[in-house]
Amino acid sequence: MKKYKTLSIIFIIIFLSGFFWNLLKPCESLDLKKEIEACKIVLPEAENFSKKTGNPLHYKAFKFNNKTQKEDLIGLAFLTTDISPEISGYAGPIKVMVGIDIKGTINKIHIISHTETPSYMTTLNKFTAQFKSLDIKSKFKVGKNIDAISRATITSEAITRAVEKSFKSISKNILHLKITDTLDQKTSLDPNQISLPIILFIIASLAAILVNRGLRWIALAAGFIYFGLVKNTMLSIIHIANIGLLKIPKFNNAPILYILLILTGITCLLFGRIYCGNICPFGGLQEIIYKIFNIFRSKKFILTKKIDQHSKYLKYIIVFLTLIVSFILGNSNPAAIEPFLTFFKTNTSKLGFTFLTVVLIASSFYFRFWCVYLCPIGALTGLLSKISLFKIKLNDKCKGCKTCKEICPTNAIHLDKNQRPIIESSECIICNKCIKKCSEKALYWGKNKNEKTR
Amino acid sequence: MKKQDKIFILFLSLSFILISVILIENVYITLNPKTITLNIDVNKIKNDIKDAGLIPYDAKYWDIIKK
Incomplete structure (x- = not known):
């Protein structure tokens, strides 16, 4: 359909506009007032602060001594982003002001700014309070002496590493204290985070090509357990917004995210919506909810063709809206609208739970309600699937029985003027029901040869 | 219009409204982050210090911290 070309062009324009807008906009000038206020918070006893100087950069904190009638140095305050800028959180740099006394003990830390998901940061004060009284001999280990923020391990580790590295750098170079530990701590890469997703995508792709429904359910179950329950990492419009904003985490911090993005892209370009349909x-x-409720239902809920077709455009509106808002604000947090974030991360508002409930109830009536009509990732993978190398094709054996059209759960199959089925690849989730049910074996996986396919 | 269509439009409309509200809520939270503010009960701390038999030193920045 020509409309999919238009939608693709609109997406590209929005994405590139947002990308270049955020790339070329002037950098935020140093908010000195915020930094001084943060200094006062981390060292409340100080009466005066010097300008930010030195190597590494820091503020000196002074207090007037009545006995000597002079200002005594009582501590130092410094920004982690000045000393360890290479360490960033899940969605970008986290600006932390650290206040220490002259003996090398942390008085307080204060987060000035961050771009992490707001709903996870509600216990930030409790997390930062753990750093009080840590000194150069203390361990800075998340999971040992420092409890992580629930469901925000990457953020917690980033803050901890940044505070430790900058604190020890200041203690060594300014206070001239003896530091025995190495300052450079690299997070070790878990090879399972790379190998397991690859295996999963291979199984899902084989399920599609070999038209094996058993393999498909294995891939779906494995995807639910691994990506959903174990890793709480699914493709989200937040990631697309973060790519446009150049705020993706470093590979070592989130290898599974990179693998997920790359493999989804590759399988989309090869076969179509493998991620959506099989993982x-x-x-x-x-799908499980729909199947369970279908057992008790005598009639399937079949929508009028017009309503079904027009409703499918809603997910594109959602993509464009969330991306535009994210790019204007320079922050991907507004794009956190997907109900699976609520289901698998369980750390959200009442509104989020209400929305999740509505979607799950709707899914019991209409097959994959969220995926077909609302999912922004489904919209984008659908657009990418239009240029996939392999597609489900029709041969001359077709007798026009319309079984494939009736059996298709996402209504991705329409009939042309000659009553021959056309598969809408952007809506097809590659469940292969049509191939399985076709009595004439007229449908098959074949190479897309620039025919007039939709 | 069939019953199935009516129920569908109801679900879809409700979903779109909820998405819009969640989006607005997220924008509001992004522009007014709650997590950055400190909630310190200065009077409570002063009373605790007094109870301990000490005199709280009134540093210049209590007012800023209270805000």
Whole structure:
């Protein structure tokens, strides 16, 4: 359909506009007032602060001594982003002001700014309070002496590493204290975070090519357990917004995210919506709910063709809206609208739970309600699937029985003027029901040869 | 219009409204982050210090911290 070309062009324009807007906009000038206020928070006893100087950069904190009638140095305050800028959180740099006394003990830390998901940061004060009284001999280990913020391990580790590195650098170079530990701590890469997703995508792709429904359910179950329950990492419009904003975490911090993005892109370009149909944890959940409720239902809920077709454009509106808002604000947090974030991360508002409930109830009536009509990732993978190398194709054996059209759960199959089925690849989730049910074996996986396919 | 269509439009409309509200809520939270503010009960701390038999030193920045 020509409309999919238009939608693709609109997406590219929005994405590139947002990308270049955020790339070329002038950098935020140093908010000195915020930094001084943060200095006062981390060293409340100080009466005066010097300008930020030295190597590494720091503020000196002074207090008037009545006996000597002079100002005594009582501590130092410094920004982690000045000393260890290479350490960033999940969605970008986290600006932390650290206040220490002259003996090398942390008085307080204060987060000035961050771009992490707001709903996870509600216990930030409790987290930062753990750093009080840590000194150069203390361990800075998340999971040992420092409890992480629930569901925000990367953020917690980033803050901890940044505070430790900058604190020890200041203690060594300014206070001239003896530091025995190495300052450079690299996070070790877990090879399972790379190998397991690859295996999962291979199984899902084989399920599609070999038209094996058993393999498909194995891939869906594995996706639900691994990506959903174990890793709480699914493709989200937040990631697309972060790519446009150049705020993606470093590979070592989130290798699974990179692998997920790359493999989804590759399988989309090869076969179509493999991720959506055969791996997505929330998609699998909706399918299970639909199948369970269908057992008790005598009639399927079949929508009028016009309503069904027009409703499918809603997910594109959602993509464009969330991306535009994120790019204008320079922050991907507004794009956190997807209900699977609520289901798998369980750390959200009442509104989020209400929305999740509505979607799950709707899924019991309409097959994959979220995926087909609302999912922004489904919209984008659908657009990418239009240029996939391999597609489900029709041969001359077709007798026009319309079984494939009736059996397709996402209504991705329409009939042309000659009553021959056309598969809408952007809506097809590659469940292969049509191939399985076709009595004439007229449908098959074949190479897309620039035919007039949709 | 069929019953199925009516129920569907109801679900879809409700979902779109909820998405819009969540989006607005997220924008509001992004522009007014709650997590940056400190909630220190200065009077409570002063009373605790007094109870301990000490005199609280009134540093210049209590007012800023209270805000």
